[in-house]
Amino acid sequence: MSVSNMLPEDSASSGSSSEDTESTPVSATDSLNSLFKNTDNNCVENCMEEMKCEGEKKKGVCCSPVVQCVWGVLLILLSVGSFIFTPLDFMLLEKLNMRPGMPPYEWWADPPDEVKLRAYVFNITNHERFMLGLDDKLNVEEIGPVVYLEKLLHQNVKFNENSTMTYTAKRYPIYLPEQNHIDLNQTIVVPNVAVLGILSYLHDANYFVRTVLRSFLSMYQSEPFVKKTIYEYLWNYTDPVLDMSKSLVPGLVPVNNAGMLDRIYSDFTDEMTVKVGSQWGHKEFFQIDRFHGEPQLPGFDPEECPDRIFGSTEGVMYAQRLTKEDVLLYWRKTVCKLMPLYFDSELTMHHVPLYRYNLSESVFDRVSNGTDCYDTDPSLHPGLSDASKCYFNFPMVVSFPHFYVGGVPKDHFVTGLTPDRFKHNSFVILEPYTGTPFEAVARMQSNLRINDLSGYDEKFAKLSNTIIPLFWGEYHQEGLPSQIKWAVYFVTVILPPLSIIISSAMLLLGLYLIVKQIYINNQEQDSLKSILIFKSKNLRNSKIFAFEKESFIKSS
Numbered sequence: 001m002s003v004s005n006m007l008p009e010d011s012a013s014s015g016s017s018s019e020d021t022e023s024t025p026v027s028a029t030d031s032l033n034s035l036f037k038n039t040d041n042n043c044v045e046n047c048m049e050e051m052k053c054e055g056e057k058k059k060g061v062c063c064s065p066v067v068q069c070v071w072g073v074l075l076i077l078l079s080v081g082s083f084i085f086t087p088l089d090f091m092l093l094e095k096l097n098m099r100p101g102m103p104p105y106e107w108w109a110d111p112p113d114e115v116k117l118r119a120y121v122f123n124i125t126n127h128e129r130f131m132l133g134l135d136d137k138l139n140v141e142e143i144g145p146v147v148y149l150e151k152l153l154h155q156n157v158k159f160n161e162n163s164t165m166t167y168t169a170k171r172y173p174i175y176l177p178e179q180n181h182i183d184l185n186q187t188i189v190v191p192n193v194a195v196l197g198i199l200s201y202l203h204d205a206n207y208f209v210r211t212v213l214r215s216f217l218s219m220y221q222s223e224p225f226v227k228k229t230i231y232e233y234l235w236n237y238t239d240p241v242l243d244m245s246k247s248l249v250p251g252l253v254p255v256n257n258a259g260m261l262d263r264i265y266s267d268f269t270d271e272m273t274v275k276v277g278s279q280w281g282h283k284e285f286f287q288i289d290r291f292h293g294e295p296q297l298p299g300f301d302p303e304e305c306p307d308r309i310f311g312s313t314e315g316v317m318y319a320q321r322l323t324k325e326d327v328l329l330y331w332r333k334t335v336c337k338l339m340p341l342y343f344d345s346e347l348t349m350h351h352v353p354l355y356r357y358n359l360s361e362s363v364f365d366r367v368s369n370g371t372d373c374y375d376t377d378p379s380l381h382p383g384l385s386d387a388s389k390c391y392f393n394f395p396m397v398v399s400f401p402h403f404y405v406g407g408v409p410k411d412h413f414v415t416g417l418t419p420d421r422f423k424h425n426s427f428v429i430l431e432p433y434t435g436t437p438f439e440a441v442a443r444m445q446s447n448l449r450i451n452d453l454s455g456y457d458e459k460f461a462k463l464s465n466t467i468i469p470l471f472w473g474e475y476h477q478e479g480l481p482s483q484i485k486w487a488v489y490f491v492t493v494i495l496p497p498l499s500i501i502i503s504s505a506m507l508l509l510g511l512y513l514i515v516k517q518i519y520i521n522n523q524e525q526d527s528l529k530s531i532l533i534f535k536s537k538n539l540r541n542s543k544i545f546a547f548e549k550e551s552f553i554k555s556s
Helices: 003-023 028-039 041-059 065-084 087-096 103-109 127-132 193-201 207-220 230-235 240-248 260-265 482-541 543-555
Strands: 115-124 138-159 164-175 187-191 225-229 269-275 288-291 328-332 337-349 352-359 396-399 427-431 436-450 466-477
Touching: 065 482, 087 482, 103 138, 115 230, 115 260, 138 230, 138 466, 164 260, 164 288, 187 193, 187 230, 187 466, 193 207, 193 240, 193 436, 207 240, 225 230, 230 260, 328 436, 337 427, 337 436, 352 436, 352 482, 436 482
Parallel strands: 115 187
Antiparallel strands: 115 138, 115 466, 138 164, 164 269, 187 225, 269 288, 328 337, 337 352, 352 427, 396 436, 427 436, 436 466
């Protein structure tokens, strides 16, 4: 086939195509579509990508602008609330309820074995010279300490409807042989506590009773001083006169064992009712409300003695948020008196800031307003307190060890005492926010008061109107278990600044989320306005748009 034959066909074909082009009209819709496809293709692609990104963001809840704003508001509210009501406030408020299963309750229910009892006895060194009249006063020699672990059990816990908790507190000592260097079989000379106590108790009895007592003394050849081992003196002090008296008049002589520690721990199971719950507040937390169901001190007439047991504590837990002006009341049945402690100083133990409260040195002084519950007739010296009502009216008086303060002059009753404030005072060191005692020392001395015995034999009458020291004890809480110390350290030292840091971080994060969404919203609005303005200008200036506009008007 020649080239010339092909030319007409190509020309025809080319002409046909030209004619089709000229004959096919251009619609307004096609031209408008072509406008957007050609002039703004990149913008459409960008919009598609943005829509795709937004679809992916919606899959994550946290990426939603609304959710982020909500989180921002919540974080701000939480941070402001944590500044007003701190985590420490929340923990102290929760502690008030003493909920079983929570650490404060569990620590109280099973107290740590940290309390040591150290007992010191007095040996009389010149009883023979005193009875012969060669010495005017008895001379005593301190022997000790005999060390025990005092175990405390809290049992039979019951929560009452009036926001109080009733439980049974039982104490008993455990001998610690590895910490003792005193031979309990060592013999010492001590007052015949059983005989002298009965004679002093019945010093003003009628003639018939005193006659019977004199016959007992003659029958058993009783002496004012006896030899006892240290163990017998503390735990197994018996005497024939005491046994006979208990058999004849059990109402007057209810026991036949006058051992010092035996008398203390023979009936050391007490029913306590304390205040718990937020309604009492921090100041009254765990204060005693009832003792054996009664609000007054045991053995005292509520009409004659104004002192009440409520407001005191047994020393395991104290009130919270204590200040330097607060007065702590400590109750110990062996002392038979409320013991006030006053702020003394600030100190630090185990990196925890603490307060030290000292027992008032005038606690055993006489009260001049006529309501002295702890005096006798005849009146006691200042520095001595009657404890007979807690010991079956046995003539016992308590004091500071070695009479180190009070109105009892040194060597007034006996010689050989060496009072020392550092060795013989009492105090408690505690963390003021939580009321947790880090260390506590209670030191008290038991003394035998001998009344006028002039109606009996001369050897007994020689001891009339005197006070003889028997023994003194130190109850020392020597610390806390490591887990309690670290818990208090975290709550009081680490938690407050840590909560400030966390609260500040929450506040900043909440503000960031809200400001971020406001900024993004403003940016999107500005971008949308820019796009609309740009499109509007391009469309107005486009010749194709003008042509399409003219064609649309004509066709209409």
